[in-house]
Amino acid sequence: IIQANLKEVGINAEIETVEWGTYLQMTAQGDFDVFIGGWVAGTSDSDIVLFPLLHSSYKGGAGNRANFENSEYDRLVELGRKSTESSERIEAYSKAQEILAEENPLVPLYYKNENMGLNKRIKNFIPVANTIHNYAAIEIQ
Known part of the structure; x- marks a missing residue:
C-alpha cells in the first residue's frame, strides 16, 4: 500500500525485505532511504x-x-x-x-x-x- 501511495506522487520505491539482524544493522548505520x-x-x-x-x-x-x-x-x-x-x-x-x-x-x-x-x-x-x-x-x- 505504501509503495502504491508513493507511486501516485511520483516516487518509485523498491521494497527490500531483510532478516531482522540485518535490518537492525542497516538502520543503525543509516543504510536506508526509508524504513518502517x-x-x-x-x-x-x-x-x-x-x-x-x-x-x-x-x-x-x-x-x-x-x-x-x-x-x-x-x-x-x-x-x-x-x-x-x-x-x-x-x-x-x-x-x-x-x-x-x-x-x-x-x-x-x-x-x-x-x-x-x-x-x-x-x-x-x-x-x-x-x-x-x-x-x-x-x-x-
Whole structure:
C-alpha cells in the first residue's frame, strides 16, 4: 500500500525485505532511504518515546534511527526528563513535540486503537492510554 501511495506522487520505491539482524544493522548505520519500524510506549510518560527515539545522543543503533539532531529539542527532553514539576515537564515535552511537528524526523503511519468491552457489572475500571490497566480497584456487582 505504501509503495502504491508513493507511486501516485511520483516516487518509485523498491521494497527490500531483510532478516531482522540485518535490518537492525542497516538502520543503525543509516543504510536506508526509508524504513518502517514500530514502537510501543510501555508507560504513559513522554520520556519513553521522545528521548530514546529522537535524542541526538541515541543516534543509530541506540534508538534514534532517524539520525535526528536538534540541540533545542535535546535540551527540552533533557529538561522534561530531569524535572519533578509536572507543569514544567508538560511545557518542555509540548515544546519538544512542536519541534517534531515542524521538522518531521519520523512519520507515524498509524496509531493502534485499543478496543475493550466491559460487562455492566464491572465497577471502578479506569482504562489508561498505555493499556497497562490497574485491576486492583475493580469490583464485580
